[in-house]
Amino acid sequence: MARLRHIAIMVRDLEAATKFYKDVFEFEDAGSETIGAGTANYLTDGVINLALLHFTDKTPEEMDKLAGLNHFGIQVDDVAKYEDRVNAAGGCFFFELAGSKQGNSERKYKDPEGVVFDISKHGWVGTDGRLKTEAAE
Template identity: 50%
Template sequence: MKIKHIALVVPDLEAAATFYETAFDMKRVGRDDLEMGSGIYLSDGSTNLALLQYKEGHPLAPSSGFAGVHHFGFQVDDLAEAERRIEAAGGKFFFSLGNDPEKKNFEKKFKDPFGVVFDISKSGWEGTGRD
């Protein structure tokens, strides 16, 4: 398992994307505009950096004015085995984002015993590679 995905909540998607592109030479690899909110996805060729804005009232939306790390994701070889290990260690399933585990950006969200949200994905996220 490797951390391959970090999600930040930002107040301005375009300004944040421009900053990370300019400061760290990251490349845009995607964008989503969903019912839950919007995101721009950047990559350094190995890790996906998701810049997110959630719509108010969504279960993942942080408190008003929050900006910072929201969650992170592990790329795993076997979703069922990873889920078993997570739950045996005290983690709880939260929900799935997407419906096809073989597609990029599909993730199963969990909370650790302290309420920290994290994802697991077999296929990874846009801009991530297997290494």
């Protein structure tokens, strides 16, 4: 069964956005990590991981264009099965993040409209279905 478990938002001010979602919705910290040329702060309601992303290699003008919903993620039991279904329905593989077999990373796809989404077997930190692996613990 497929389960929506991850939403990623690109933000201009990581600390302010983190404070906003924690203060308003009482989301809990689930962690933080350096990702490529930026940082991700992870918040959770216990079911879904909200990733707030900020890239330091972007100009303020580039961040203005990137700000907002970036992608969402779905946890599945069998990635290959769902990849076949994505392809059959007109979607396509986009790329795989390093560490996708350990959790909190994933294989990225695009739907027929070009919307980016993730498929993960291991899930994301702070979610109710996250699978524990040696590298993820």
